[in-house]
Amino acid sequence: MRPGATAAEVARAQNEGLSPPRAGRLRDLSEYTRVRGHGLGLYVDGRPAVLEDVDLALEPEMTLVVHPNTYHPEAGYFVHGDSVRVTASGCEVLTRTPRELFSVRAG
Secondary structure, eight states: OOTTOBHHHHHHHHHHHTOOGGGOOGGGGTTTOOOSEEEOSSSTTEEEEOOTTOOOBOOTTOEEEEOOOEEETTTEEEOOOEEEEEOSSSEEEOOOSOSSOOOOOOO
16 A cells, blocks of 8 residues: 555455465455445445456555455455555555454354
């Protein structure tokens, strides 16, 4: 995440990070894979969409949610991401939740 990078480059970087050699490529799961992030503003799924075919260049002060939003029928649904603000030199992570796995009891 930096000025000049495109939404497509951000999506590709996430896809590469989620493609371990023994697990197969995410493109094999394209039927279940969704957007890798989106703009953060008035609407939950604001533009730009972070997808491999979106060539919009990121600019300072843009805010986005970046997440590897993936589903597989044998493993379930996985969404974990951060809210970020593009800065002049990179990005600032706005999310303050600790980076650790945890569960919340239902009800």
